[in-house]
Amino acid sequence: MELNEWAFIGAFFMLSWIFPAAPVIINKLIAPNRPTPIKRETYECGVETVGDTWVQFKVQYYLLALVFLVFDVEMVLLFPWAVAYNELGMFAFLAGGVFILLLLEGLVYAWRKGALEWT
Amino acid sequence: MFPAPPTFEDLNVWAALPVIILSLWASVLLVADRFINNKFYVAAYSLLGVGISLVIALFQAGDLFDIGESGTAFEGMFMADQFTYVVNIVALISAAIGILISYEYLERTKLDRGEYYILLMFSAAGAMLMGSSNNLSMIFISLELLSIPLYILSGIRRPQEESEESAMKYFLLGAFSSSFLVYGIALVFGAAGSLDLGEIVVVAQTISEQEATQRYLLLIGAGLITVGLGFKVAAVPFHMWTPDVYQGAPTPVTAYMSSVAKVGGFAAFLRVLVTGLPIIAEGGDAAVWVDTLQILAALTLLLGNLVAIMQYDLKRLLAYSSIAHAGYILIALAAGGVPGVGDSAAQAALVYLAAYAFTNIGAFAVVAAIEKDDSTGTTMDDIKGLAVKRPWLAGAMSVFMFSLTGIPLTAGFIGKFWVFRAAMDAGLEPLAVLGVLTSAISAFYYVRVVWNMYFETGDAVVPERQQYLTSGLVITAAGTLILGLLPFILENLVRDASLAILR
Numbered sequence: 001m002e003l004n005e006w007a008f009i010g011a012f013f014m015l016s017w018i019f020p021a022a023p024v025i026i027n028k029l030i031a032p033n034r035p036t037p038i039k040r041e042t043y044e045c046g047v048e049t050v051g052d053t054w055v056q057f058k059v060q061y062y063l064l065a066l067v068f069l070v071f072d073v074e075m076v077l078l079f080p081w082a083v084a085y086n087e088l089g090m091f092a093f094l095a096g097g098v099f100i101l102l103l104l105e106g107l108v109y110a111w112r113k114g115a116l117e118w119t
Numbered sequence: 120m121f122p123a124p125p126t127f128e129d130l131n132v133w134a135a136l137p138v139i140i141l142s143l144w145a146s147v148l149l150v151a152d153r154f155i156n157n158k159f160y161v162a163a164y165s166l167l168g169v170g171i172s173l174v175i176a177l178f179q180a181g182d183l184f185d186i187g188e189s190g191t192a193f194e195g196m197f198m199a200d201q202f203t204y205v206v207n208i209v210a211l212i213s214a215a216i217g218i219l220i221s222y223e224y225l226e227r228t229k230l231d232r233g234e235y236y237i238l239l240m241f242s243a244a245g246a247m248l249m250g251s252s253n254n255l256s257m258i259f260i261s262l263e264l265l266s267i268p269l270y271i272l273s274g275i276r277r278p279q280e281e282s283e284e285s286a287m288k289y290f291l292l293g294a295f296s297s298s299f300l301v302y303g304i305a306l307v308f309g310a311a312g313s314l315d316l317g318e319i320v321v322v323a324q325t326i327s328e329q330e331a332t333q334r335y336l337l338l339i340g341a342g343l344i345t346v347g348l349g350f351k352v353a354a355v356p357f358h359m360w361t362p363d364v365y366q367g368a369p370t371p372v373t374a375y376m377s378s379v380a381k382v383g384g385f386a387a388f389l390r391v392l393v394t395g396l397p398i399i400a401e402g403g404d405a406a407v408w409v410d411t412l413q414i415l416a417a418l419t420l421l422l423g424n425l426v427a428i429m430q431y432d433l434k435r436l437l438a439y440s441s442i443a444h445a446g447y448i449l450i451a452l453a454a455g456g457v458p459g460v461g462d463s464a465a466q467a468a469l470v471y472l473a474a475y476a477f478t479n480i481g482a483f484a485v486v487a488a489i490e491k492d493d494s495t496g497t498t499m500d501d502i503k504g505l506a507v508k509r510p511w512l513a514g515a516m517s518v519f520m521f522s523l524t525g526i527p528l529t530a531g532f533i534g535k536f537w538v539f540r541a542a543m544d545a546g547l548e549p550l551a552v553l554g555v556l557t558s559a560i561s562a563f564y565y566v567r568v569v570w571n572m573y574f575e576t577g578d579a580v581v582p583e584r585q586q587y588l589t590s591g592l593v594i595t596a597a598g599t600l601i602l603g604l605l606p607f608i609l610e611n612l613v614r615d616a617s618l619a620i621l622r
Contacts, residue, residue, distance in 0.1 A: 091126070105146055112153035 063115040070106050074099075131192035134199035137176040137207050138247045144168030145240035152233030162222045165236035166215060169243070173211040180204035180612060191253055195315055198253035198390075201615040202465060206250025206386045208612075209473050210379055212598075213480060214243035217375035219591035220484040224371050227492050227582070230276055238268035239375060246383030250390070255304045255314040258387050262300065262351065265383045266293050269376050273368035279494065285367025292350065292360040300347025306340030307396070316395035323398045341396045341408060345415075348391070352384035354449055355419040358442045365438035370490050370497070373434060374483030377441045378476040385448050385472060389465050393455040393618040406456030413453045413550055419446030420557040428564050433486050433497045436564060437479070440523060443561060444475055450554055451538045454545035461619025463544060467537035469613045474522070474530035474602055481595030482519040488512055488588055489581050496579060502568065503577025509584075513572040515596040520565040522599045525558050530602035533609065 042048060081088070081096045110116065132139070145168065152161050178184050180201070189200050217239055225231045245265030252258040270293060274286025308314055310333045311322040326334055346357065353361040365373045397406040423443025430436035448468050455464035489505070489512070490497050506513035522529035535558060542551040571577075602609055 102146070105150055108150050109153065112150070 060115075060118060063110070067107065067110050067115060070103050070110075074103050130194065131188055131190065131197075131199070133186050134179075134188060134190075134192040135197055135251070136186055137172040137179070137211070138244050138251070140175065141168060141172040141211075141240055141247070142244045144172070145237045145244065148240075149234070149237045152237065155233065158225075158231040158233050159222070161233040162218055162236055165240055166218050168240065169211055169215045169218065173208065173215065176204060176207040176211055180208060195317070196252070196254045196257050197248075198251050200617065201613070202386075202389075202469070202618060203247075203251040205469050205473070205613055205616055206382060207247045209382050209469075209476050210243050210246040210250070213246075213375060213379045213382065213476050214239060216480050216484075216591045216595060217243075217371065217379070219594070220374060220480070220487055220588045221371035222587045223585040224369065224487050224490075224588065228276065228369070228494070230369065232275070235272065235275060238272050242266075242268035242272070242375075243379060246379045246386070249383040250386035252387065252390060253316050253394075255307065255316070255319075255391070255395075258391060259297070259301060259304060262348075262383070262387065263297065265380065266297070266351070269372075269380060272372045273364055273376065275372065276369050276494075281367040281494070282369060283367075285364045288360050288367075289364045296347050296350030296357065298347075299343050299350070303340045303343030303345075303347055306336050306343065308340075310334075310336035310340060316390065319395045320397065323396045326398050337396075337398060338407065341392075341398060342411075344391055344396075345408065345411065348384055348388045349415065352381055352388065352445045352448070353442050354415050354445050355422045355442065358419070358422070358445075361442055362435050362438040365441070366432060366434045369494070370434065370483060370487035373438075374480045374487065377437070377483065378479050381441070381445065381448070382472050382476060385445075385452070385468055388452055389455065389468055389618055392452065393461050393465055397456060397461070397619065404458050409453050409456035409545075409547075412449055412456070413547060416446050416449035416453055416550060417553055419443065419449055420553055421446075424557045424560045427561070430564070431499050433499065433502070433568070434483075436499075436568075437482055437486070440561070440565075441479060443557065444471075444479070444523070446557070447471060447535060447538050447554060448475075450542050450547070450550050453550065454541040454547055455618070457545035457547075460541060460545040462617045464541040465618040466613040466616050467534075467541035469616055470537040470609045471534035473609055473612075474534035474599075477595050477598040477602065478519050478522040478529075478531055481515065481592060481599060482523065484588060484592050484595060485512060485516040485519065488585060488592070489579075491580070491582060496581075499568070499571055500577060501579040501581075503571050503575040503579065505572040505577075505581065507576075508581055512581075512592070515592050516572060517569045518596050518599055520568050522603065524562045524565045528600070528603045530599045533603055533606045 077099065078096065081092065085093075145165075148161065148164055148168065151164075155161055175186060179186050179199075191198055218236055221235065221239070225235060242265050245261050245263070245268070248261030249258060249265060252261055270286055270290040273289050274282050276282035304314070307319060310329075311319040313319060313322075322329070322333075323337065326337060329337070350357040350360075365377060368376065392406070392408060392412075396408070398408065399406060420443060423439050423441075423446055427436055427439035427443060430439060448471050451464045451468040451471060454467070455461050457464075486497050489501060502513075502516075505516070518529065522531035525531045525535040535554070539551045539554055542548070542554070
């Protein structure tokens with residue numbers, strides 16, 4: 001690989017800084033600035049945080065997030081599989097089937113283990 | 120639009136039958152376990168699954184019944200050859216013994232969860248896949264399949280702080296080392312344009328003709344992979360996690376982990392370095408990593424053996440001893456980079472791993488047998504007078520200690536003999552001499568264990584005799600002696616194992 005081919009990566013690197021930075025700076029320069037208390041709130045919609053954020057969370061949140069991951073990953077791989085289904089043939093059907101079965105197993109395990117119960 | 124999908128015959132699916140059965144069995148058992156209240160049955164079914172898989176692996180190794188063809192499978196991702204079969208057998212036997220020695224320990228320490236056995240089976244499947252990977256991405260995935268269950272297993276004694284600490288350390292350092300491995304794989308891919316070991320080797324062989332960028336990418340990649348796998352097999356200077364993790368984890372887990380992680384790690388190490396990356400530098404004929412691995416091996420041998428002398432806790436002593444033994448296998452690995460020695464070095468490493476797996480699981484199983492329910496009672500003082508209280512246990516421990524030292528008529532001697540012979544063949548005499556010297560040093564602390572058992576008196580209370588653990592001990596002790604007395608068993612097994620493809 002020639003060295004100046006690396007220059008493209010350098011150019012991309014610089015552009016990746018300029019593109020997000022430019023709108024922020026331009027906005028700062030030309031936008032009118034009339035703050036009111038409501039405008040200065042942290043969230044445009046939603047409630048301000050009350051108290052400290054370093055409190056203990058229920059561990060169930062993490063378990064739910066993990067179970068959610070089962071379905072989330074499933075979607076990414078199964079969508080193209082389903083779209084191209086007609087052209088894939090038996091082997092890909094089986095491969096997809098094994099994949100779904102494995103995910104199903106994860107769900108059944110989490111279910112039987114009581115990870116879906118909020119108590 | 121799409122290439123024709125492969126058939127089962129193209130994929131050579133049956134070649135991977137042992138690992139397929141094992142992981143399928145573990146998957147089914149994972150759900151079935153939720154419906155089985157008596158965990159004895161989970162342990163028994165796990166043992167049955169491992170047994171079936173082992174029988175098929177033995178058929179494959181002995182070339183009976185034509186289960187799958189030798190050669191690549193799954194479109195070049197999977198390699199089924201004698202090396203694979205031997206790694207399969209060693210990993211499966213380790214898993215079976217691991218299950219046997221765990222059951223009573225888990226019961227008496229109130230740890231009898233069914234997931235234990237399933238995780239153990241999954242990590243055995245990971246080790247088997249590491250031995251059969253023919254592709255760097257496969258190596259990474261199977262490394263994770265080996266490691267993640269081990270992280271959980273070492274922390275399975277959960278409310279206990281030592282176990283949690285052990286799992287945390289192992290997990291963080293393991294993840295850290297995996298990142299080295301992945302980065303190395305990425306750089307090798309950048310240089311070679313392929314993840315397939317058979318294609319990488321073509322680039323690696325002609326490296327001195329490559330352009331500078333490509334050459335350095337490949338070298339740095341090989342270095343990072345060495346670091347990543349060095350962590351897994353506990354080579355100095357990447358060994359820091361070993362003593363703490365081995366000491367904190369429940370003893371049967373340590374027993375299993377210390378042998379299976381080494382089997383898997385070294386299998387992948389051999390595959391990557393000897394098959395895929397025998398990088399020949401300009402003007403030399405040996406691979407460039409031979410010197411690096413020689414230094415690693417020398418450091419590992421010295422540090423492991425010297426620090427082990429000062430240990431008072433048996434689990435810590437065996438942890439340092441396992442670091443030292445990684446050093447001996449590293450000698451074989453270093454020899455594998457010398458042209459013409461690649462195959463015999465791989466065979467030596469396999470013999471050593473097989474001998475070490477039996478001996479080391481056995482030694483840790485003895486520690487599990489004398490350990491009390493609150494995980495104390497594993498120090499040098501607690502084995503004083505063991506020969507009077509439990510003569511057979513002391514006898515088994517002596518066999519393991521002599522085998523770890525490498526005294527003739529035990530498996531350890533055969534392993535060391537093969538490794539030193541490979542080192543001499545490769546012209547690495549200084550390393551072989553260092554290996555012999557450090558073996559002599561190691562005799563000091565191994566024999567001290569035997570001395571404490573037979574010639575000291577102590578009043579430590581030893582738990583009751585445990586049936587299944589004892590059967591595990593009988594198998595390991597018998598295995599250690601049989602492999603030592605009848606060396607042709609291992610010799611026939613590994614004879615056809617061949618890794619170096621281009622030379």
